[in-house]
Amino acid sequence: MTLKTVSIIGTLAVGILLAPLSALAQQPAKVSRIGFLSTGVAGPHVEGFRQGLHELKYVVGHNIAIEYRWAAGRDDRLPDLAAELVHLKVDIIVSTSSSAARAAQQATKTIPIVMISNVDPVELGLVESFARPGGNITGMTLQSLELSGKRLELLKETFPKLSRVALVWNVGDQSMNLITKQVQAAAPPLGVTIQPSGVRDPSDLDSAFSKITQSPPDALFSVADRLITSQRKKILEFAAKNKIPTMFDAQAAVEAGALMAYGPSRAEVSRRAATFVDKILKGTKPSELPVEQPTKFDLVINLTAAKQIGLTIPPNVLARADKVIR
Numbered sequence: 001m002t003l004k005t006v007s008i009i010g011t012l013a014v015g016i017l018l019a020p021l022s023a024l025a026q027q028p029a030k031v032s033r034i035g036f037l038s039t040g041v042a043g044p045h046v047e048g049f050r051q052g053l054h055e056l057k058y059v060v061g062h063n064i065a066i067e068y069r070w071a072a073g074r075d076d077r078l079p080d081l082a083a084e085l086v087h088l089k090v091d092i093i094v095s096t097s098s099s100a101a102r103a104a105q106q107a108t109k110t111i112p113i114v115m116i117s118n119v120d121p122v123e124l125g126l127v128e129s130f131a132r133p134g135g136n137i138t139g140m141t142l143q144s145l146e147l148s149g150k151r152l153e154l155l156k157e158t159f160p161k162l163s164r165v166a167l168v169w170n171v172g173d174q175s176m177n178l179i180t181k182q183v184q185a186a187a188p189p190l191g192v193t194i195q196p197s198g199v200r201d202p203s204d205l206d207s208a209f210s211k212i213t214q215s216p217p218d219a220l221f222s223v224a225d226r227l228i229t230s231q232r233k234k235i236l237e238f239a240a241k242n243k244i245p246t247m248f249d250a251q252a253a254v255e256a257g258a259l260m261a262y263g264p265s266r267a268e269v270s271r272r273a274a275t276f277v278d279k280i281l282k283g284t285k286p287s288e289l290p291v292e293q294p295t296k297f298d299l300v301i302n303l304t305a306a307k308q309i310g311l312t313i314p315p316n317v318l319a320r321a322d323k324v325i326r
Helices: 003-026 043-055 075-087 099-109 144-158 174-186 202-214 226-230 232-241 251-255 266-281 303-308 315-320
Strands: 032-037 064-070 094-096 112-116 138-139 164-170 193-199 219-222 246-248 260-264 297-302 322-324
Touching: 032 043, 032 075, 032 099, 064 075, 075 094, 075 099, 094 099, 094 266, 099 112, 099 138, 099 174, 112 266, 138 266, 144 174, 144 219, 144 226, 144 246, 144 260, 144 315, 164 174, 164 226, 193 202, 202 232, 219 232, 226 232, 226 260, 232 246, 246 251, 251 260, 251 297, 251 322, 260 266, 297 303, 297 315, 303 322
Parallel strands: 032 064, 032 094, 094 112, 112 138, 164 193, 164 219, 219 246, 246 260, 297 322
Antiparallel strands: 260 297
């Protein structure tokens, strides 16, 4: 056998050995499938969540795919939408409300579920505790229960003579009822009387408004869920017409014409939720990931709205605002 023959045989052998390695290297990365279940429509939750994924090196269409399911404000559609995601065998389901989380939890006991927005998952029976969620669900909570008292305090600080506050909320939503109880508990120490005006559907608003005008309040406090958000324009028009200051829980409401809002940054909460998805995809069980609370809160004030109803925001409150709309 000549040296040339030996060289050819050696080259062929190396090529055969390297061929499987080369083929393996060229195989595409696994594409993880995320089911995104939402009561509403695209908004800060989607933007923040996608930003969080991007920061963690996930690229939609490359190593991750997102299956969106929108209930368009109808909670009754959530169970079917959750079942669709389970049928698709997604790796994780991300939920953007308490009702969406519950629908997902009822649809599967094995697929991990990451909450983006929730009031009190322990009180609602979604997790066993913040530190030890148990089961297949974890994620972020808005902890609106604790914040509701703070919102009332801000109203009192802004309007020291505040004594009567109208409270508008969806009585058909368990989460909103929890928040309402917290607001009512925070009122007496502040010398404030709560005037409850619960609604179940848009047709109830006119009677709620009539009740409010019979005993004009010093401010209107709105606990926003998908129903209240869908009727926000009507609520704000009523408040402006009757020159009633309004307190909401999200910046979007102030941008729409509300006077004030104080609450967690929705985009930041959603961005943090992406870290749960990352950890779960890398092997951590949901039951081993404690539920997190938000750390960033925004006070937003609309000076244009204040001017329209003839009010002046105290300088000390204005100085604390994270954003002022003029």
